[in-house]
Amino acid sequence: MKSTYRQRYRYTPWSAAALALGLVVGLSACGGSKAPAGDGQSGQAAQKTAEAGQEEKVTIEYWQYQYPAKVELIAALIDEFQKKHPNITVKQTNFPYDQYNEKVATLVPAGKGPDIINLYYGWLPKYVSSGYLQPLPESAFSEEQIKKEYFPFVDTAKLNGKYYAIPTAVRTLALFYNKDLFTKAGLDPGKPPATWTELVDTAKKLTQQDKNGQYVVEGLAWQPNAQLHHWYRDALVYQAGGKDISDDRRKILWADSPAGLEAFKYLIDLSLVHKVGTKDFYNDDITAFKKGVAAMNIDGSFQLGGIKKDAPDLKYAIAPLPSYKDKATQVSFWANSITKGVKGKKLEAATEFLKFLTSKEVQEQWVEKVGELPAKREVALQDKYAKDEKLGPFIQQLPYAHAHFFVDEKLERDYFVEAVDQVTLKQVPVEKAYDELVKKTQKLFDDYWAKQDKK
Known part of the structure; x- marks a missing residue:
């Protein structure tokens, strides 16, 4: 359903006054009387005001x-x-x-x-x-x-x-975490995970499953089609020592070093090996976090307003993304x-x-x-944002933030999610799924630039 907001210009007392003044000036001119210099200037000003009120809408x-x-x-x-x-x-x-x-x-x-x-x-x-x-x-x-x-x-x-x-x-992306669930698990809410290893260890301690192995609480929300594909390209790859794309925006560089595969495997292992979260738990990652059944979530600053409105009593904090060999985050x-x-x-x-x-x-x-x-x-x-407990962790990451150049945002996201599903749902070897992801993504770029070069 389409929703529309309309605001329209309304006739105001000011425009009425301007019109009246304009009429007075006009009548004086018709009478042929000689107005004093001061009155003439006032009349001209009134006329300009009237004309402004009649400016094309x-x-x-x-x-x-x-x-x-x-x-x-x-x-x-x-x-x-x-x-x-x-x-x-x-x-x-x-x-x-x-x-x-x-x-x-x-x-x-x-x-x-x-x-x-x-x-x-x-x-x-x-x-x-x-x-x-x-x-x-x-x-x-x-x-x-x-x-x-x-x-x-x-x-x-x-x-x-x-x-x-x-x-x-x-x-930018950062780590959202539930302070109450940290305390319940015997963890210090003042010390969120700061490295890849700490993120895995902390998520394991926060994860809760029932006797049938079903998740009760995710240690880390795991939703590849939400923010995790961004986390991979613009954060994990760089953190592992690699680079996302060439300076001329033509070549995907994930496979140019071991970093791309290492980052891809790390992301998948969070669910497949470490079992700290699963796809579509409580429908999606942010819903699970708002409901208090996901202890941590990789998400964007744009969620702050929604959490404030939908989960005003949620006790949570924000930390910079856990790092590895280098610091990096995604920006969009x-x-x-x-x-x-x-x-x-x-x-x-x-x-x-x-x-x-x-x-x-x-x-x-x-x-x-x-x-x-x-x-x-x-x-x-400004200090009021940079030192804010919620906004500060996002802002302090801006100097080392990366924005991937998309040639087709939807297809690039779909290819990533398909590659993850191949490994987690169909038991395709991670190396094979990754190689196919790189090839398909590169073809998108090749096709895009081939068309641009003909123009």
Whole structure:
């Protein structure tokens, strides 16, 4: 079901006053009387005010997927924006996550989609190559400005030498853990696991199973199609001493060193060998964590708002991702883009709305209401966030965060999950499943770049 929020410009006493003044000036002119210089200046000012009130109104449409905390915040932000820009009306439209890309593919090419779209950064290559988007106006979002104000990984929004999207907020992965379950297991909640080995040992102590071997409490939530595939590419591989992708974004480097396989095996062994968690326990990882039946979870800062709303009494803490040979975490973001056919007054209005959404004030509201981190360095690194017990562990990892360049986010995720399932459900040797994963992922990149090189 599609939900829509509409805010419209309303006729105000100020516009009525301006109109009345304008009429007075007009009548005086018709009478032929010579007005004093001071009165003439007042009349001109009143006329300008009246003209401003009659300035052409424009309506723009904003799309984002249905994530309650974001939908509610954007609705409030639209009200705030329209008070500052009374001649711009912003209409918000939302779709379920699993329908979002389908709606874009159907409506945007037909010119029936949004003027501004909120999209996952991993979708950008596909959206740009499909002709859905236009580059951001350089007058408002120059490369120099973006590089100066934003964290370096925002460069993943730059394709063919131009930026096609700009984020309000970013998210990193960290370790969520239930302090009550730590205490119950005889563990110190003030000492979360800091290494790969400690994560396994701690998860084993926290895991509870019944007499039939069914999980009662997962030591570590284990959901490959949630955040674990990100954990693998942008954290585990780097932590094991490897690298995700070449600098030119053309080659997957997992198999160029032993690190890729070691990281893949570590992730799978958490469930297959150490038996600290299983796929789809309580439907998914975050549901299990909120209900207190998953003691730890690898997840993103964007979950903070949902936990606060859905599990306000949950006693939990956040820690940086456990490390190995090096420190690393994954970073990602949802960003706003302007669709291809937007021009003229609509483009001006869309640009103003994007400038508003990336302002310091809005980024601070986003932290408080959603839990995602400010995209601008000077905002994120303020003491009130960097020293916060929940936000701090996410923010302190930003200097060594990595953002994978997706050519097809859905297929890359699906290939990863299929490889994991091959090992855990069909007893395929881990080396064979891994080799197939690398080959299939590389083919995606080869096909993508072959098409780009022909343009």
